[in-house]
Amino acid sequence: MWATSRAFRRQLVLLRSLLPSPPSPPPYSFPSVAGRFFAPSCSSPSSTPSGSIRASHAMAGSAVYEADAEAVVRRITPPLDRSRHKGQAGKIAVIGGCREYTGAPYFAAISALKVGADLSHVFCTKDAATVIKSYSPELIVHPILEESYSVRDDERASVSSKILTEVAKWLERFDCIVVGPGLGRDSFLLDCVSNIMKHARQANIPTVVDGDGLFLITNNLGLVEGNPFAILTPNVYEYKRLVQKVLNCDVNEETAAEQLTLLCQKIGGVTIMRKGKADVISDGKTVTQVSTFGSPRRCGGQGDILSGSVAVFTSWARHFIMSNEEPKEKRVNPMTLGCIAGSLLLRKAASLAFEKSKRSTVTTDIIEFLGKSLEDICPAEH
Ligand SMILES: NC(=O)C1=CN([C@@H]2O[C@H](COP(=O)(O)OP(=O)(O)OC[C@H]3O[C@@H](n4cnc5c(N)ncnc54)[C@H](OP(=O)(O)O)[C@@H]3O)[C@@H](O)[C@H]2O)[C@@H](O)CC1
Numbered sequence: 001m002w003a004t005s006r007a008f009r010r011q012l013v014l015l016r017s018l019l020p021s022p023p024s025p026p027p028y029s030f031p032s033v034a035g036r037f038f039a040p041s042c043s044s045p046s047s048t049p050s051g052s053i054r055a056s057h058a059m060a061g062s063a064v065y066e067a068d069a070e071a072v073v074r075r076i077t078p079p080l081d082r083s084r085h086k087g088q089a090g091k092i093a094v095i096g097g098c099r100e101y102t103g104a105p106y107f108a109a110i111s112a113l114k115v116g117a118d119l120s121h122v123f124c125t126k127d128a129a130t131v132i133k134s135y136s137p138e139l140i141v142h143p144i145l146e147e148s149y150s151v152r153d154d155e156r157a158s159v160s161s162k163i164l165t166e167v168a169k170w171l172e173r174f175d176c177i178v179v180g181p182g183l184g185r186d187s188f189l190l191d192c193v194s195n196i197m198k199h200a201r202q203a204n205i206p207t208v209v210d211g212d213g214l215f216l217i218t219n220n221l222g223l224v225e226g227n228p229f230a231i232l233t234p235n236v237y238e239y240k241r242l243v244q245k246v247l248n249c250d251v252n253e254e255t256a257a258e259q260l261t262l263l264c265q266k267i268g269g270v271t272i273m274r275k276g277k278a279d280v281i282s283d284g285k286t287v288t289q290v291s292t293f294g295s296p297r298r299c300g301g302q303g304d305i306l307s308g309s310v311a312v313f314t315s316w317a318r319h320f321i322m323s324n325e326e327p328k329e330k331r332v333n334p335m336t337l338g339c340i341a342g343s344l345l346l347r348k349a350a351s352l353a354f355e356k357s358k359r360s361t362v363t364t365d366i367i368e369f370l371g372k373s374l375e376d377i378c379p380a381e382h
C-alpha cells in the first residue's frame with residue numbers, strides 16, 4: 001500500500017531528479033518512476049537473494065528498492081576544493097567510551113576522519129580517555145563523562161549539570177554526532193547522555209544513535225520521537241528490542257519492509273537503518289537497501305565504522321541538498337542518503353580487507369580500506 005502512496009512516489013521522483021543516471025541500467029525494468037535509481041529487490045532481504053524479482057512480486061506493495069549507492073556517494077561527496085578551510089568537510093563527535101569499551105568509540109571516530117571529515121571528537125569517561133588518545137593522536141578526546149561509581153549521590157545533580165555545560169560549549173559546532181558506541185549502560189551516565197541528546201535536538205544537530213545509545217532510547221523513546229534528524233542504526237538484537245518495545249510484537253521477516261516502515265512512523269520522523277545481510281533503510285516513507293556484498297567476517301566493530309561513516313555522509317548530504325537550493329518540500333531526506341553511502345563504503349572496505357587478510361580480517365584492517373573504497377568510487381583528483 002505504501003509503495004503506491006503519493007508520498008512514496010514523490011520521494012522516488014525526487015531521488016531520481018537528484019541523482020545522476022547510473023553507469024548501467026538496472027538489471028531489470030520495473031513499472032515505476034524508481035526504475036533508474038532503484039532496482040526492485042526482495043521484500044525480505046535476509047531470506048531471499050538480493051535482486052529477486054520473484055520476491056518483489058511475492059510481497060505485492062512492499063518491495064524494497066536497491067539503492068544506486070555508488071551514484072549517491074559520487075553525488076554527495078564534496079570536491080577537495082583548495083579554497084576550503086578546516087572544518088568545512090565536517091566536524092563529527094562521538095559520545096561513547098567507558099571502562100569496558102574503548103574500541104567502539106575509537107572505530108567510529110577514526111572512521112569519520114578516514115572517510116573525510118576534518119575533525120573528529122570523542123566525549124567519553126575519564127577511564128576511557130587516555131586509552132582512546134593513545135590509539136590515535138588524530139582524535140580530540142574529552143574525558144568528561146562520569147559513571148555512577150565515581151559520583152557520590154549528593155553530587156549527582158551538580159556533576160550532571162557540569163557535564164552538560166561542558167558538552168554544550170562544543171555541541172553546536174558539530175555537523176553530526178554519534179551517540180552510543182561503547183557508551184555502556186550505567187544509569188547515571190545514560191541520564192547525562194539523555195540531556196546531551198535533548199540539547200542536540202534543540203539545536204537540530206543530526207544524531208546517529210547506535211550501540212548502547214539504542215539501549216537508552218528504546219527505554220526512553222521520547223528522546224527521538226518526532227525527531228527528523230535522528231538516525232537509528234540497530235543490529236539484530238537492537239532491532240528486536242526496538243520492535244518489541246514500539247510495536248509490541250516480534251520481528252516478522254515476512255512483512256519486514258512494512259514493519260520497518262511502521263516502526264519509523266510510530267517513533268515519528270526518524271530514519272532507521274536495519275543492519276544485516278542487507279542494510280535496509282527507511283524514513284517511514286520509502287524503503288531502500290544496500291546489499292552489495294562486503295565480507296563473510298563478522299568481527300565486532302563493523303557497526304561502529306558504519307556509524308562514523310554515516311555521520312560524515314549525512315553532513316555532506318545535508319550540505320549538498322541545501323546548496324542546491326531545492327524548495328523544502330522537494331528535498332530528499334539527507335539521512336537516507338547518508339545511510340546508503342555509509343553502508344556501501346563499509347561494505348566495499350570490508351570486501352577489500354577480506355581479500356587481503358581472509359580469516360584474520362579485523363576491524364582495523366577494514367578501516368585501512370575506507371580511503372581506497374571512496375577513491376575507487378569518487379577519485380580525489382580528476
Ligand atoms: N571493541 C569494542 O570496544 C566494541 C564494543 N562494542 C560495544 O559494545 C556495546 C554492546 O554492543 P553489542 O553489539 O555487543 O550489543 P548487543 O548486540 O545489543 O548485545 C549482544 C548481547 O550482549 C548483551 N549485552 C550487550 N551489552 C550489554 C551490557 N552492557 N550489559 C548487559 N548485556 C549486554 C545483550 O543482551 P540483552 O541486552 O539482550 O540482554 C545481547 O544479548 C556497545 O556499546 C557497542 O558499541 C561493539 O561495538 C563491538 C566492538
Ligand SMILES: Nc1ncnc2c1ncn2[C@@H]1O[C@H](COP(=O)(O)OP(=O)(O)OP(=O)(O)O)[C@@H](O)[C@H]1O
Pocket residue numbers: 211234235236275276277278279294295298299300301302303304305306343346347
Ligand atoms: N549477515 C551479514 N552479511 C553481510 N553483511 C553483514 C551481515 N550482518 C552485518 N553485516 C554488515 O556489517 C555491518 C555491521 O553490522 P552488525 O550487525 O555487525 O553491527 P553491530 O553488531 O552493531 O556491530 P558492532 O560490533 O560494531 O557493534 C552492517 O552494516 C552490514 O553491512
Ligand SMILES: [Mg+2]
Pocket residue numbers: 210211235303304
Ligand atoms: Mg553495534
